[in-house]
Amino acid sequence: MSTQIHANLTEEQVRQISEGLDEPEWLLQTRLDALDALADLDFPDVIRTPGRQWTNLANLDFESFVDPLNAAEEKDQVGPDDVEVLSMAEALDSHEDLVKEHFGSVVDPQTNYLTALSTALFSTGTVIYVPEGVDAEDVTVRTTMNSRSLFNYTLVVAEESSSVTILERQETGGAAVTPERRRASDDDADSRTGNRYYSGIVEVVGGENAYVQYGSLQDLDRTTYNYQLKKATVDTYGTVNVIDCNIGSRLTKSSVEANLDGDSSETKLIGAFYGHEDQHFDIDTRVWHNAEHTTADLVTRGVIDDRARSVYEGVQNVGRDAWDTSSYQRENTLMLSDESEADASPKLIINNHDTEASHSATVGQVDAEDLFYMTSRAVPEQLAKNMLVEGFYVPVLEEIEVDELREDLQSRIRDRLKAREQ
């Protein structure tokens, strides 16, 4: 399937964005190539089983909410002195070679329709450069979206034997966005009332023996469609962990991926989500074991409530040359309401027999016995339930090294649970 290019999306606009950011010719060319490719690219893969498509991405009407020349945001990019946390424009100014080398090296801009759209139109971005041997903590990037659409791009380069922890947050600002292009059909009960689109591409280059923890908290408002692809490559003895927390948005398609390219490289891909009302989360987590002695641990925990729906796909792909692989995957979903739906497909693709791999997935309610135990200890039922839901997230929470991310996630969960009681 291929898709029509946005009727109002022109080469001129792409040139305008690029010019506005004073970009070098090669980047403009990358954008134009991506724009060209739109006509031939498919939407990201979504799971289909007999009679149903788990997420109807192709039904999204991008025309109604992509506004290429009108991007507004507030951005806060901070980090310790020995790490360079730069806006894309600054990075192109001072480290053009670095950007040129790595831009598009982890996520091919033409991976799918939405990555190409992102590449063609991105107007904001962050480059985090951690030089060789530097140990850094707490780089924070906060993006507040104040326009109809926003295309964000993050590049993390961690050189040999460096280490860094990063928190990136996305939320919607107070500034009202007039839904000027809302169509009559948007008023249908079943239609997509959302009128914003956030797109984020994250590339993490993990150098030899480097350590990166990249955490993300997506807390966009309920009118926003959200597409994110976070992908890392990990070199020899390197570790890149990605934590992907999804709270907001109307519909999220989020992919978290790691290529274990160097011998003895490691990754943990951690996911957390909490869906309520009619939110739809389509989360996929994928790891490719491409080298020897690599280790991956995939952990995702999510709660869904009301009419929300979660879709989870986890893929552990062990390549022919990936001798002595360890690969584990756990996905657990807690359902708090009868109208919610949780779909899961954890997949193992094993091409090397010298592998220890396992995956497990569960879907269920708050455990009745646990609840009974707590109520028998005089904890009121509602409180007990809330405590159990919070406790359910512990395996995810304890992986998070950035306090702000952990606390924010916890407080979002608490807010949701509290809202439930009313």
Place this chain on the structure above:
Amino acid sequence: MMSSEDHLKETDTEARFEFKKEQKSAFKTEMGLNEETIRVISEDKGEPEWMLDRRLRALRQFQEMPMPTDWPGQPDLSEVDIDEIVPYIRPDIETRGGTDNWEDLPDEIKDTFDKLGIPEAEKNALSGVGAQYESEIVYQNMQEQWEEKGVIFCDMDKAVQEHEDLVEEYFMTKCVPPSDNKFAALHGAVWSGGSFVYVPEGVTVEMPIQAYFRMNSEGMGQFEHTLIIAEENSEVHYIEGCSAPQYSKFNLHSGGVEVFVKEGAHVQYSTVQNWSKNTYNLNTKRAICEKDATMEWVSGSMGSKATMLYPCTILKGPGATDNHITIAFAGKGQNIDTGAKVYHNAPNTKSTIESKSISKDGGRTNYRGLVHIADGAENSSTSVECDALMFDNESTSDTMPYMEIEESKVDVAHEATVGKIGDEDVFYLQSRGLDDDDAKQMIVAGFIEPITEELPIEYAVELNRLIELEMEGSLG
């Protein structure tokens, strides 16, 4: 050269043996699958008009449906040429090693029979020569004792004649409609042979009903249809297939199995398939369970070049239960894509799936499963467990379960592990005096025990021996 029509007419029950003798010339005749072919088959069988209508409708559906090509990691079906799918004939028999008599069988198959210790008569039967005569005698003796209880167990073609009302009601209507998938549609158009089992209310058939040789006894056995109807509170165990290599003249097997498990009834369907390694095994098997009914699928998939088979149970009534136990073995050049589907459509339903696979010498196994829990299927529980054992680095093993959960009051768990045969385990057994091969065989026998213990002893023994043979590589 015979015309295709004449040729088809030759293949009634009386003339099957002759038909086989004549097949060399017949096999040179290319036939497409068209309405005329279907009419000839139906007329040949003296079928009622409604069956012909169903066949023709299925044929139209088959022609309209696309080949499955976009399943992630699915077996390559490009060799399955639709124009060459003809109900009786597989051209180019000689290069595929086909034959009419025992002496001409390829050595690998004869060797297998010898190693299995199968008597000469059975060898002949298994090789497809004259099988039906001997097996039907046995089969009829056993039939008498069931008939007293009102149990019907007969050839599916015969059932169309003698139990028309039952067949008309149940045949490819409620359980496996031809529209289900392309190969179910093909099956609906060209099906022939198979078994019909009817167990009246409250009757327990104590011994397993076996259709042991029958698959090859029919000239068209590759499209056999099995219809099992177990009335309320009845119980039956049906075993199909055989655990020796079925020597197939055709390169496509597309069977259909429909099982109706009425309130409180219990059906076990066991099959050990070991198709020849040029066979595409594309089957559709489904059971519908009413209130408090239990369905059990026990299957071993050993042979074939490629298998796509996902026995399915629809838990329609409250309290219904489904158990799946499957084992797949893929050796050189084989791609066994199998799994299980369960639809929980009522409250208090339970299912368990236990899947084991072994891949060796470049073989490829895949567990592909679907568990669907519908909104309103409260207090349902399902547990899926997949274990894959890999012998070497040429082999591939994938696990692709899909879970669709629309109800919150449920308990869903899926677990899968993949690993190589444990060096420590092998070492332990070797240190107790076993050689390397014996040690590995013992580990594999232990690995597949959950399925062998569900099978009657003779099947379990044969399954074990077959796996031993595969592991020796003596079939390759």
